[in-house]
Amino acid sequence: MNGIGDAVDILGLTFPAFMAASGLSPGKATNLRRAYAAALREGRWEPESHLSRVDASLLSPRFRVGLLEAVTVVSEAGEFGSTCKAVLGLADGATVECVLIPSPGGKASLCVSSQVGCRMACAFCETGGAGLARNLSAAEIVAQAVTARVALGWEFRNIVFMGMGEPLDNPDGVSGALAVMFDQAGLGLAQERVTICTAGLPDGIERLKALGYRRLGLSVSLNAPDDVTRSSLMPVNRVFDLDALAAALAAFPSRRNFALGVNYCLVPGVNDGPAAAAGVAAFVARVGRALVNVIPYNPGSRPIGRAPTETEADAFVASLRAAGLDVRVRAPRGRALMAACGQLGGRGLS
Numbered sequence: 001m002n003g004i005g006d007a008v009d010i011l012g013l014t015f016p017a018f019m020a021a022s023g024l025s026p027g028k029a030t031n032l033r034r035a036y037a038a039a040l041r042e043g044r045w046e047p048e049s050h051l052s053r054v055d056a057s058l059l060s061p062r063f064r065v066g067l068l069e070a071v072t073v074v075s076e077a078g079e080f081g082s083t084c085k086a087v088l089g090l091a092d093g094a095t096v097e098c099v100l101i102p103s104p105g106g107k108a109s110l111c112v113s114s115q116v117g118c119r120m121a122c123a124f125c126e127t128g129g130a131g132l133a134r135n136l137s138a139a140e141i142v143a144q145a146v147t148a149r150v151a152l153g154w155e156f157r158n159i160v161f162m163g164m165g166e167p168l169d170n171p172d173g174v175s176g177a178l179a180v181m182f183d184q185a186g187l188g189l190a191q192e193r194v195t196i197c198t199a200g201l202p203d204g205i206e207r208l209k210a211l212g213y214r215r216l217g218l219s220v221s222l223n224a225p226d227d228v229t230r231s232s233l234m235p236v237n238r239v240f241d242l243d244a245l246a247a248a249l250a251a252f253p254s255r256r257n258f259a260l261g262v263n264y265c266l267v268p269g270v271n272d273g274p275a276a277a278a279g280v281a282a283f284v285a286r287v288g289r290a291l292v293n294v295i296p297y298n299p300g301s302r303p304i305g306r307a308p309t310e311t312e313a314d315a316f317v318a319s320l321r322a323a324g325l326d327v328r329v330r331a332p333r334g335r336a337l338m339a340a341c342g343q344l345g346g347r348g349l350s
């Protein structure tokens with residue numbers, strides 16, 4: 001195991017897993033923990049800084065820190081700060097994208113990818129048009145966060161799994177990444193600072209629940225409250241319809257104050273209007289407390305419609321609020337650089 005290709009990427013290991021893989025005695029845990037923390041938080045694998053010369057020379061070639069190559073980085077200034085998009089190169093030559101999304105109060109979020117491509121084929125999404133190439137490993141998912149912070153200098157508070165791919169279609173990679181993110185010796189994130197965004201896979205929601213992270217955030221892309229329209233926008237609905245989705249969401253463990261995110265990409269003439277708003281309210285009533293994020297549609301390279309005007313978006317939001325829902329309109333940040341929702345993996349930069 002001398003070459004980089006054989007070395008184990010520390011970014012995919014929790015501290016206990018790293019300890020076990022090191023083969024060093026529990027008595028060396030304190031120094032190992034320091035070396036591990038430097039790898040996760042500073043992107044440095046320099047065991048000689050924390051371990052004896054003998055231990056370091058044994059461990060050094062067996063592990064590595066798989067920071068990703070920033071192929072392209074672009075940014076666009078906005079009201080709350082700059083939206084930045086990075087195309088990151090993986091070891092096999094594939095690329096994924098991650099996006100820094102500013103928000104009021106300076107609490108930016110990092111949007112990470114979970115797959116190269118996606119097989120969900122949502123009609124409004126650039127990534128879905130290319131199909132699935134492969135899942136990302138836990139290390140490759142964590143590497144996006146570490147690369148963003150260490151190599152790109154991005155400051156963020158939250159992580160959202162809303163980039164390329166359907167996270168619940170990659171259970172091993174995502175559960176492994178969550179374990180490292182929540183590991184106090186690893187990234188040390190609080191569970192409520194991480195949100196999984198799904199197109200709506202009931203079995204995946206059940207698997208997520210079984211992980212036992214009771215403060216983890218969850219959001220679902222609803223996009224239409226009736227099966228006919230939703231199936232036309234999201235083929236996954238032909239396999240798992242709204243009844244199945246609502247049942248899985250209602251069973252997801254909710255802490256006090258938990259609000260499910262319900263994402264709604266608004267396409268004029270397709271899923272807007274008072275009847276659709278009433279349908280969204282009826283769906284939310286089945287799943288518990290929710291915050292509806294209305295996302296004005298961003299036409300990509302294969303548009304299915306046009307972007308709603310501000311008046312149209314406001315009218316839909318008013319109907320949702322009149323039905324008693326908590327609603328937020330997500331400003332279409334990053335539209336010019338193809339970093340907005342549904343636009344990753346498209347014609348922009350990759």
Ligand code: SF4
Binds near residue numbers: 119121126127165198
């Ligand atoms: S919206 Fe998400 S789940 Fe749907 S095709 Fe795009 S990346 Fe996949």
